[in-house]
Each structure stands twice: as structure tokens, then as C-alpha cells.
Amino acid sequence: MEAGFLTDALERLRHDVRAWLEANAPRGWRESCTSHEAFLDMQRGWFAKLAEAGYAVPHWPAEWPGGGRSLAEQKVIYEELARADTPRLLLSFMSTYHAACTLFEWGSEAQQKQYIPRILEGEIWCQGFSEPNAGSDLAGVKTRAERQGDVYVVNGQKLWSTMGQFADKCLLLVRTSTEGAKQAGLTYLLLDLKTKGVTARPIHQIHGDEEFAELFLDNVEIPVEDRLGEEGQGWAVAQSTLSSERGLTLLELSARMRGALWRIGDLIRETGRENDVGILRDFGRLTTRVDATCALADQFLAxxxxxxxxxxxxxxxxxxYSRTLREFTLLGLRLGGMDAQYHTPITFGGGMETGNWMADFMNSYAWTIAGGSDEVQRNIISERLLAMPREPKGWTLAGGAA
Structure with missing residues (x-):
């Protein structure tokens, strides 16, 4: 009876979300987002609509509008957003997940009152973790922060900061000590990007977008009151940040890829390949892989x-997901023939299955790195799930440990 009641409640939620989307989902947004200005306007407007309806932050605590949703309810909402091909909330993603969830766990009452409402109002956050020589090895962060009275004076460079050029605030991981283990010398700060000494420079990507920025910090002063956790506790705070959105994002992305399979089907018909055994075999294999990825995402959430x-x-x-996305975009590129080889203007914020096949294909390679490279994922699976021996350390030609 209880399980049946829960199922009925979820189906009512699905019906409500679907009906709301039919009335409110943006129309023609892919065609209109041909500039960063249009992309920013669309993202801000769509987030405001979702926030007003209570669908923007279902993962937040119950005291916030639309918050307090169970994981099962969140799954329904994200599935319906993907089904309706609505814009992904790329501009506010770091704000509502990484920033908010870290503040909920580590922020003081004053910090939460100061920052959380502004996020719901549309304030944009980015993440200042990676550096030129500290990506996968996050503990290798070298950006230096020296405490001088009531402020930290910060110098260094951050790289691959998603939407950093558009952001108002930044989650900043800095080094306050070089003694002991690398992780022990890290501290976590909240940076106002309008502070003197901050320069944000967008990074132009191979497919034409500029999703990321590099941040240069030159004698930037950050008040001590804008520290999360204690000095030297930055590694623990950063782990909370990185785990804040794990899982639901992959479920949404997988659902969006399944929902875009029609693009491949249309291409097969448009190119007269309905009886091409090889193409039909590859399309069948791709469909199976997409379904398997969605099933893995469902099982993960369960x-x-x-x-x-x-x-x-x-x-x-x-x-x-990353491997299947590569297959998806490659099949589209093959079917598109010479027309798909030409560079055409991209849809800013359009995702990875836009039908602009060359841009989609190039963008798909980023997902074999973003969020942990395929090699890192294989190591985790082999060591933590399959209990295989850890990868041995390298050796020098002289026979000593590297």
C-alpha cells in the first residue's frame, strides 16, 4: 500500500511538471542562442521561471521554495526537463549545486543568510579549483593565500572555471601552508569576483564555445570572514563541493541523450539509408548503449x-555516458557526410546532441575528461568495485621508483 501510494504521488508530480512545461518551456531557444548575450538572457529568464514554479532547486532543504524533494521526486523533475528538451541550467549549475550545497554543509548562519537567497535570485557562482599544474591532482594547488590581519592576500591562477567570465562569486581553493601533507595546507575561501586584482579571461574552445575561463589573482584581498571551515580544512570542504551533484546530473544527461536519438533516425531517413544494413546495425548498437547507460543511471540512483x-x-x-556520447556524435557525423564537416555557428549552451555534428563530436571528447577522465574512472571501478590490485608505481630506467 505504501509503495503504491508513493508511486501514485510520483506520477501526480510527473503529470504536474509535464503540464507546467507544456505551458512554460521556452520555444525555439536553440535557434535563438547564437550569441553569448542571447544565451545569458535565456538562461537567466529560464532559471527565474523554474525558481518561481518551485522546480529550480528540488535538492535544497525544505525551507526553500521547491526544496525538500526526495531523490525519487528529483529524478522525475529532471526526467521531464530532459523529455521536454528544455535548456540545461548551465549558468546557474555551479551556484545551485556546488556553492549552495557547500554553504549548507560548511557555511556559518551568517554566510548562509548572506549568500543563499542571492543564489535563488540569480547570482552566479563559479569554481576556482583547477590550476595549470593541479587538475586531477587537486592537492597540488599552488595559488597562495597569506593572512594579513583580517584578510587573506591571494596570488595565483585558476583554470577551467566553468562560466567564470560571467560569474559574480567564486568558490576558491588556496594554499595557506606548505608544511606536512599537501592536503593539510589548503583553505577554502569565498571570492567576490569584482574585487580589485581579479582578471577573468574566457577560454576559446575548439568547437567555438567559451564555457570556461581562467582567473588571474594579483594581490586579491579576501576577508577572513569569507572562509568556509577552518584554515587548513580546505581539502575536506572541497570534497563536499565535488560530491554535491554526483549522479543526478548523469541521469539527466543520459535522459537527454536518449531523447535526442530521433536526430539520428531523421538523418537515416534524410540520407536514404533505411535499408543500409551497416548503418542500421550501428544505430541499433547505439540505441542499446544509450538504454544501458540510462539503466545504469537509474540503478545508481536506486x-x-x-x-x-x-x-x-x-x-x-x-x-x-562519455563513451556512448562519443559513439552518438560520431554516427551523426558519419551520416551527415560532407555537409557535417563544415563549421557552422553553434548553439551556445545547447548541450552535446544539438545536430551540429562536427561541433557535437568535438565537444564529446571533453566529456572523457570533465568530471574525472575515463582513465581515472576505470581505476576507481577496478580498485573499488572489482577489488583489483592498485596500479603499481612507475619505475625509472635506472631501476628505482619514480
């Missing part, structure tokens, strides 16, 4: 809901 999630479950979904 494990989390049941409290039996294992370290490495998310890696299975991430690895399957």
Missing part, C-alpha cells in the same frame, strides 16, 4: 535511495 551506493557506482555511469 542504490543511493536504498542506502547501498558503493564507491565507484557513479564512475560506472560516467564512463558509460
Amino acid at each position: 542504490n543511493r535511495i536504498a542506502g547501498v551506493e558503493r564507491v565507484g557506482d557513479a564512475s560506472l555511469v560516467k564512463l558509460s
Whole structure:
């Protein structure tokens, strides 16, 4: 009876979300987002609509509008957003997940009152973690912060900061000590990007977008009161940030890829390949891989809901998604022929299955790195799920350990 009641409640939610989207989902947004200005306007307007309807932050605590949703309810909402081909909330993603969830866990009452309402009003945050020599090895951060009275004076450079050129605030990981283990010397700060000494420079990507920025920090002063956790506790705070959105994003992305399979089907018909055995075989294989990725994402979420999630479950979904996305875009590129080889203007913020096949194909390679490279995911799966021996350390030609 209880399970049936829960199922009925979820179906009512699905019906409500679907009806709301039919009336409110943006129309023709892919065709209109041909400039960063149009992209920013669309993203801000769409987030405001979702926030007003209570669908923007279902993962937040119940005291916030639309918050307090169970994981099962969140799944329904994200599935319907993907089904309706609505814009992904790329501009506000770091704000509502990474920034908000870190503030909920580590922020003081004053910090939460100061920052959380502004996020719901549309304030944009970015993440200042990676550096030129500290990507996968996050503990290698070298951006230096020296405490001088009531402020930290920060110098250094951050790289691959998503939407950093458009952001108002930044989650900043800095080094305050070089003593002991690398992780022990890290501190976590909240940076106002309008502070003197901050320069944000967009990074132009191969497919034409500029999703990321590099941040240059030159004697930037950050008040001590804008520190999360204690000095030297930055590694623990950063782990909370990185785990804040794991899983649901992959579920949404997988659902969006399944929802875009019609683009491949249309191409097969448009190119007269309905009887091409090789193409039909590849399309069937792709469809199976997409379904398998969605099933992995569903199982991952079911494990989390049941409290039996294992370290490495998310890696299975991430690895399957990144590899399947490559196959998806490659098949589209093959079917598109010479026309697909030409560079055409991209849809800013359009995702990875836009039908602009060359841009989609090039962008798909980023997902074999973003959020942890395929190699890192394989190591996690082999060591944590399959209990295989850890990868041996390298050796020099002289026979000593590297």
C-alpha cells in the first residue's frame, strides 16, 4: 500500500511538471542562442521561471521554495526537463549545486543568510579549483593565500572555471601552508569576483564555445570572514563541493541523450539509408548503449535511495555516458557526410546532441575528461568495485621508483 501510494504521488508530480512545461518551456531557444548575450538572457529568464514554479532547486532543504524533494521526486523533475528538451541550467549549475550545497554543509548562519537567497535570485557562482599544474591532482594547488590581519592576500591562477567570465562569486581553493601533507595546507575561501586584482579571461574552445575561463589573482584581498571551515580544512570542504551533484546530473544527461536519438533516425531517413544494413546495425548498437547507460543511471540512483551506493557506482555511469556520447556524435557525423564537416555557428549552451555534428563530436571528447577522465574512472571501478590490485608505481630506467 505504501509503495503504491508513493508511486501514485510520483506520477501526480510527473503529470504536474509535464503540464507546467507544456505551458512554460521556452520555444525555439536553440535557434535563438547564437550569441553569448542571447544565451545569458535565456538562461537567466529560464532559471527565474523554474525558481518561481518551485522546480529550480528540488535538492535544497525544505525551507526553500521547491526544496525538500526526495531523490525519487528529483529524478522525475529532471526526467521531464530532459523529455521536454528544455535548456540545461548551465549558468546557474555551479551556484545551485556546488556553492549552495557547500554553504549548507560548511557555511556559518551568517554566510548562509548572506549568500543563499542571492543564489535563488540569480547570482552566479563559479569554481576556482583547477590550476595549470593541479587538475586531477587537486592537492597540488599552488595559488597562495597569506593572512594579513583580517584578510587573506591571494596570488595565483585558476583554470577551467566553468562560466567564470560571467560569474559574480567564486568558490576558491588556496594554499595557506606548505608544511606536512599537501592536503593539510589548503583553505577554502569565498571570492567576490569584482574585487580589485581579479582578471577573468574566457577560454576559446575548439568547437567555438567559451564555457570556461581562467582567473588571474594579483594581490586579491579576501576577508577572513569569507572562509568556509577552518584554515587548513580546505581539502575536506572541497570534497563536499565535488560530491554535491554526483549522479543526478548523469541521469539527466543520459535522459537527454536518449531523447535526442530521433536526430539520428531523421538523418537515416534524410540520407536514404533505411535499408543500409551497416548503418542500421550501428544505430541499433547505439540505441542499446544509450538504454544501458540510462539503466545504469537509474540503478545508481536506486542504490543511493536504498542506502547501498558503493564507491565507484557513479564512475560506472560516467564512463558509460562519455563513451556512448562519443559513439552518438560520431554516427551523426558519419551520416551527415560532407555537409557535417563544415563549421557552422553553434548553439551556445545547447548541450552535446544539438545536430551540429562536427561541433557535437568535438565537444564529446571533453566529456572523457570533465568530471574525472575515463582513465581515472576505470581505476576507481577496478580498485573499488572489482577489488583489483592498485596500479603499481612507475619505475625509472635506472631501476628505482619514480
